[in-house]
Amino acid sequence: MQGFCLSTCSSRSMSISIKKMTTRSNRVQKNLAVLNKRAKGGCSCMCMLLSMVGIVALVVIIWLLVKYL
Numbered sequence: 125m126q127g128f129c130l131s132t133c134s135s136r137s138m139s140i141s142i143k144k145m146t147t148r149s150n151r152v153q154k155n156l157a158v159l160n161k162r163a164k165g166g167c168s169c170m171c172m173l174l175s176m177v178g179i180v181a182l183v184v185i186i187w188l189l190v191k192y193l
Contacts (some may be wrong), residue, residue, distance in 0.1 A: 129171060138193045149182045 156175050 134193070138190065141189050141193060142186065145182070147185045149179075149186070152178060152182065 156178070159161070
């Protein structure tokens with residue numbers, strides 16, 4: 125019975141961690157949308173590249189959390 129509790133507790137904590145990362149990811153996406161509006165649609169190539177790097181970094185962090193938690 126104790127083993128079941130440990131696996132349930134760890135899956136709950138992992139679920140909470142994923143929800144937090146999703147919330148952070150959504151916040152970053154909203155900030156990027158605001159930056160794009162400020163640039164009035166004329167976002168430079170460097171801005172788009174940095175946006176993509178940020179999104180990829182967030183996906184990697186979420187994947188690592190899921191894999192190792």
